[in-house]
Amino acid sequence: METSQKLQILADAAKYDVACTSSGADRSSDGFSMGNAMASGICHSFSGDGRCISLLKVLMSNACAYDCAYCLNRRSNDVPRATFTPRELADLTMNFYRRNYIEGLFLSSGIIKNPDYTCERMIETLKILREEYRFGGYIHAKAIPGADSLLLQRIGYLADRMSVNIELPSQKSLVTLAPDKSKSSILKPMGFIRDSISQNKNELVRYKSTPKFASAGQSTQMIIGATPETDYSILKLSEALYGKYSLKRVFYSAYIPVSENPLLPALTTEPPLLREHRLYQADWLLRFYGFSADEILSEQTPDFNPLLDPKCNWVVNNMHRFPVEINSAPKEELLRVPGIGVKSVFKILQARRSCKLSFESLKKLGVVLKRARFFITCGGEFDPAVSFSPQEAANALISNSDMKKFRQKEQYEQIDFLSQPPALPQREDYFKCLTGQL
Amino acid sequence: MPDRTAVADAADVVYIYDGSFEGLLSCVFESYARKEIPSDIVPEEQYELSLYPTRFIETNHLHFERVKKGVADKIGKDALTAIWKGYLCSWEGKEIAILHFIRMGMRDGRRVIYDLANDYVGRLMKSNTTLWNEAHHYMGFVRFSVYENNAMVSVIEPKHKILPIIKDHFIDRYKNESFLIYDKTHRYALIYSKGRNIIIPADDYSPPQMSGEEQKLHDMWKLFYETIEIKERRNERCRMTMMPKRFWSQLHEMSGNKEANI
Numbered sequence: 001m002e003t004s005q006k007l008q009i010l011a012d013a014a015k016y017d018v019a020c021t022s023s024g025a026d027r028s029s030d031g032f033s034m035g036n037a038m039a040s041g042i043c044h045s046f047s048g049d050g051r052c053i054s055l056l057k058v059l060m061s062n063a064c065a066y067d068c069a070y071c072l073n074r075r076s077n078d079v080p081r082a083t084f085t086p087r088e089l090a091d092l093t094m095n096f097y098r099r100n101y102i103e104g105l106f107l108s109s110g111i112i113k114n115p116d117y118t119c120e121r122m123i124e125t126l127k128i129l130r131e132e133y134r135f136g137g138y139i140h141a142k143a144i145p146g147a148d149s150l151l152l153q154r155i156g157y158l159a160d161r162m163s164v165n166i167e168l169p170s171q172k173s174l175v176t177l178a179p180d181k182s183k184s185s186i187l188k189p190m191g192f193i194r195d196s197i198s199q200n201k202n203e204l205v206r207y208k209s210t211p212k213f214a215s216a217g218q219s220t221q222m223i224i225g226a227t228p229e230t231d232y233s234i235l236k237l238s239e240a241l242y243g244k245y246s247l248k249r250v251f252y253s254a255y256i257p258v259s260e261n262p263l264l265p266a267l268t269t270e271p272p273l274l275r276e277h278r279l280y281q282a283d284w285l286l287r288f289y290g291f292s293a294d295e296i297l298s299e300q301t302p303d304f305n306p307l308l309d310p311k312c313n314w315v316v317n318n319m320h321r322f323p324v325e326i327n328s329a330p331k332e333e334l335l336r337v338p339g340i341g342v343k344s345v346f347k348i349l350q351a352r353r354s355c356k357l358s359f360e361s362l363k364k365l366g367v368v369l370k371r372a373r374f375f376i377t378c379g380g381e382f383d384p385a386v387s388f389s390p391q392e393a394a395n396a397l398i399s400n401s402d403m404k405k406f407r408q409k410e411q412y413e414q415i416d417f418l419s420q421p422p423a424l425p426q427r428e429d430y431f432k433c434l435t436g437q438l
Numbered sequence: 439m440p441d442r443t444a445v446a447d448a449a450d451v452v453y454i455y456d457g458s459f460e461g462l463l464s465c466v467f468e469s470y471a472r473k474e475i476p477s478d479i480v481p482e483e484q485y486e487l488s489l490y491p492t493r494f495i496e497t498n499h500l501h502f503e504r505v506k507k508g509v510a511d512k513i514g515k516d517a518l519t520a521i522w523k524g525y526l527c528s529w530e531g532k533e534i535a536i537l538h539f540i541r542m543g544m545r546d547g548r549r550v551i552y553d554l555a556n557d558y559v560g561r562l563m564k565s566n567t568t569l570w571n572e573a574h575h576y577m578g579f580v581r582f583s584v585y586e587n588n589a590m591v592s593v594i595e596p597k598h599k600i601l602p603i604i605k606d607h608f609i610d611r612y613k614n615e616s617f618l619i620y621d622k623t624h625r626y627a628l629i630y631s632k633g634r635n636i637i638i639p640a641d642d643y644s645p646p647q648m649s650g651e652e653q654k655l656h657d658m659w660k661l662f663y664e665t666i667e668i669k670e671r672r673n674e675r676c677r678m679t680m681m682p683k684r685f686w687s688q689l690h691e692m693s694g695n696k697e698a699n700i
């Protein structure tokens with residue numbers, strides 16, 4: 001089979017895996033090798049779905065021996081199969097890298113024969129790249145659940161980032177839908193990678209020449225909407241993964257139906273994109289805004305509000321903490337103002353060192369006031385341009401794009417208070433919904 | 439630097455300079471020497487007609503060095519870098535803003551770069567971000583074609599003069615290669631080969647004909663690009679925001695791509 005034909009099959013088979021960023025490793029070329037890896041990550045292109053392309057994302061093989069119900073490559077599915085040879089894949093990576101198409105390789109694989117054999121093929125590829133071609137670009141490798149830990153360790157020394165996909169956010173779902181895997185076969189390599197990374201960090205302090213083990217850390221991916229877990233339980237799981245397993249990133253992927261199976265959503269089900277979007281927003285709050293999962297959702301309200309992003313939702317429930325004074329509030333409080341992000345907070349903290357800030361100066365700093373101005377004061381005063389009608393407050397909190405999505409009636413069925421949506425509600429109605437919910 | 443406490447008057451005169459960074463700082467020197475603030479400073483290339491009298495400011499290396507040193511000592515190295523990057527960026531009224539920024543800084547010292555609420559400072563800092571954003575885009579969007587002798591060539595059309603900004607990145611990345619990046623907009627090129635690099639003006643450059651093997655690789659990349667898209671999640675608007683059309687002409691994967699319909 002021609003390389004290009006294999007590329008088509010194996011890129012197609014890998015494309016639903018979203019755990020693909022190339023950030024986190026900062027390495028400069030050592031003079032003999034080709035390539036560097038930049039900490040901020042570089043997008044080399046954007047595909048038609050708007051996603052960043054930074055890595056050559058392919059499977060080593062899609063001829064999988066397992067039969068996970070939610071996966072296109074499952075044994076029982078009738079699709080064309082292909083397998084790269086290690087040399088072929090290494091050459092392709094180098095050729096793409098030279099033309100500045102990619103930052104590196106994202107290598108995953110279906111189970112060829114058994115997990116150990118699969119890992120060996122992957123190691124072979126990475127060895128050609130790193131040792132023979134002296135490739136210094138970024139490599140993200142998937143750990144294959146169930147593989148020998150010695151093999152995983154070898155991958156870890158060749159890759160910048162390793163990941164093990166959790167896939168389904170609970171043990172119960174795993175048992176029913178991925179009979180060949182189990183939570184322990186997933187968590188075991190995760191714990192192993194974590195320990196190897198931290199042990200390696202200690203060694204690096206002691207011996208400068210120690211090779212680096214997955215220096216950019218590990219990440220994982222969960223499929224959203226294939227199984228009945230609530231947003232709250234998913235977010236709690238993410239929080240634990242960041243904490244207990246020191247993960248760098250958790251990725252969420254809206255389930256796109258791939259098979260007719262009574263245990264899975266029907267083939268006609270739209271992928272729950274809004275839910276996925278809200279999870280990313282909340283995840284962001286966990287990682288950069290100092291929120292905890294319990295502040296964002298709870299047993300009582302286990303699902304996201306379709307109209308308010310998680311931060312605004314928190315604000316609506318914590319009105320007593322506002323307004324916040326721009327000139328004196330600590331960083332943590334500024335971060336919780338709707339519409340003010342990490343960058344704006346940084347600018348405010350910097351600018352207020354040299355002078356007292358007014359609404360005018362905030363605008364000049366490029367701080368977007370559309371939402372924020374209802375919740376902040378400058379020198380004890382509200383923005384004189386603000387009149388506090390509920391209409392305006394609602395306008396401030398509901399983003400236009402959310403409104404539009406709502407109008408298009410995307411998958412909001414799971415949300416209770418909107419179970420009988422009015423024909424085409426106006427903004428006031430939304431606001432009533434919201435206040436009614438308080 | 440000349441006496442920096444002296445008050446300067448707004449003058450009805452337009453300074454013209456050769457468009458170089460040295461030339462621009464020579465204008466700043468001139469403004470101090472003459473105790474006047476010109477109503478505008480324009481590069482020769484862009485000068486059309488003005489109702490004001492004009493004065494051509496000869497680029498003077500000594501003046502340039504003095505202003506540079508003055509800025510570095512009094513306002514700081516960061517400020518000097520910010521000015522240089524502001525110069526590389528294309529924006530309305532940049533020369534005058536830079537002049538005012540320097541004058542404010544010479545008077546008030548280092549803290550001026552935090553005074554983002556000031557119009558000149560704010561716009562200068564913003565231009566730095568604009569420049570960096572485009573440079574960052576191009577770190578991803580530069581496309582090389584590889585020729586028989588292994589030389590790599592890329593042609594780009596950036597809005598701003600980003601070659602000095604992306605230089606180190608590409609040299610680090612392709613340390614053992616030879617490459618050329620030609621900036622078609624500003625008509626100059628970065629050339630790197632075996633540890634040495636040079637940025638030179640080049641009026642007309644077009645890359646040689648590609649081999650069939652090379653075309654095959656371009657096609658494979660295009661194939662990968664098209665395959666990796668999740669069709670169920672097509673989002674043309676998002677793609678256009680992240681990768682505006684002005685970049686498309688240089689991207690191998692977008693060749694033959696018709697007007698996107700939103």
Ligand code: SF4
Pocket residue numbers: 064065066067068071072073074075109110111
């Ligand atoms: S192991 Fe399961 S999820 Fe992975 S490729 Fe095979 S069938 Fe798909």
